[in-house]
Amino acid sequence: MRTKILSSILGLLALSATAQNEADALRYSQTSPTGTARFAGLGGAFGALGSDFTTLSFNPAGIALYRSSELSLTPSLYNSTSTADYRGTRTKDNKLNFNFGSLGAVFTRVRNKEGSTYGWLNFNFGIGYNRLNSFQNRVSIEGRNFDHSIADAFASQAYGTSYSDLANSNPFDANLAWQTYVIDTASGETSIYNTPMGNYGQLQKLQATTRGSMGETVIAFGGNYSNKLYLGATIGIPNVKYTQEKVYEETDDLDTIAQFTSLKYTETLKTSGNGFNLKLGVIYRITDWVRVGGAFHTPTYFRLTDNWISGMSSKIYNQDFTAESPAGNFQYTLTTPLKAIASVGFIAGKAGLISVDYEYVNYSTAKLNSSNYNFSAENKNVKDNYHGTGNIRIGTEWRYKIFSARAGYAIFGSPYSKTFKIDNSTASLGAGFRTNGFYMDAAYLLNFSQKNRYNLYVLDATTAASAEVNNVAGSFMLTFGIRY
Secondary structure (H helix, E strand, O other), X not given: OOOOOOOOOOOHHHHXXXXXXXXXXXXXXXXXXXXXXXXXXXXXXXXXXXXXHHHHHOOHHHHHHOOOOEEEEEEEEEEEEEEEEEOXXXXXXXXXXXXXXXXXXXXXXXXXXXXXXXXXXEEEEEEEEEEEEEOOEEEXXXXXXXXXXXXXXXXXXXXXXXXXXXXXXXXXXXXXXXXXXXXXXOOOOOOOEEOOOOOOOEEEEEEEEEEEEEEEEEEEEEEEEOOOEEEXXXXXXXXXXXXXXXXXXXXXXXXXXXXXXXXXXXXXXXEEEEEEEEEEEEEEEEEOOEEEEEEEEOOOEEXXXXXXXXXXXXXXXXXXXXXXXXXXXXXXXXXXXXXEEEEEEEEEOOOEEEEXXXXXXXXXXXXXXXXXXXXXXXXXXHHHHOOXXXXXXXXXXEEEOOEXXXXXXXXXXXXXXXXXXXXXXXXEEEEEEEOOOEEEEEEEEEEEEOOEEEEEEEOOOOOEEEEEEEEEEEEEEEEEEEEO
């Protein structure tokens, strides 16, 4: 046995830099079609339509199609469900969240009230908030492992490092395992480690919970020229709040491992920050029944802060041990990819419409940066692992008097493949009614993610404790609007 080593804050800066990686770059580069109920009901295919507040975050030229001033509010109920398969055991979990998908106001100034249809007919200004992505999710994984333990992963991680240096080199993981006797030095050694796992068969559990969202405060301007050309620009100020909590447990519930009873390892990461971007858009009315649109989004420049901490407890050799890491903190910047959107809309008078958007994003251009750390390895992973891809959104709306029915479908390409593959898709249905001064819309949007591998821990380059996880998320939203 060895003398316990207390955690040290030394080396924290070097270790903290490794917490940011290509997964963070991707997380804050992706958006999903939320916002108003009408926007969601059409699957987000609004690039050539306009006159909806969420378009200010997609094609700002849409603000120029407003003919009157408007206030709107969209409360939303979000529910995510995950199903995990791990070593023959299937578990299911879900998470519910109430939020606001959109809140905004558009003010219209009509330049010519005498009925002229030539020249600059109106200028519009809009300000408010649109929700761009939700991070609400909970995954529960459970299974019995007869091959290895997370203790083996900690022993492998600590291999070659003297126990006296673990507090400096690995204060958030291997050092906690050392302090709680989950790993111990082999007899006569200082940098080779054993575990108390004389054999296996322990029950493994992981619950990973994520919370938060990415939203955007928008300030937009637009103009209508001769009811043919619509131009707009949006200053976007996105905000990120993200929390991830992981609770991992192993238990010898069958009482077959002599020196080991249980262990618990917890990790908490919180990310927050703000950014800035500019969006430019155009819509052109070719005929009364055909419109085309285009939009360009500059990269978003984020300033982000990560805070994290981890802890471990164990019952080994019939004794209880606990340890907690120092608090990690790191500030960095992230530049997300630019986006280009092309749209076409077919308008059947007051009866209805069909709209299609195509959005191109090259995720390999995302870049992490900091004055305290060179992200060369992480940025190389971004370039090597991510690629450019397309997102397709299709929507339709049909009206009868003051009532409307809507449907939409969106396909989001995988950022991991050079050839087009689906990463996830959404399907939506919506309805609404509109009078001269008031409207209300409702929509339900269902998101289907492709199955993915979730690693509970990694032993080496070829071996990991992996579960297959499938996520499905649904949003129900209502939009209330007043025109004046």
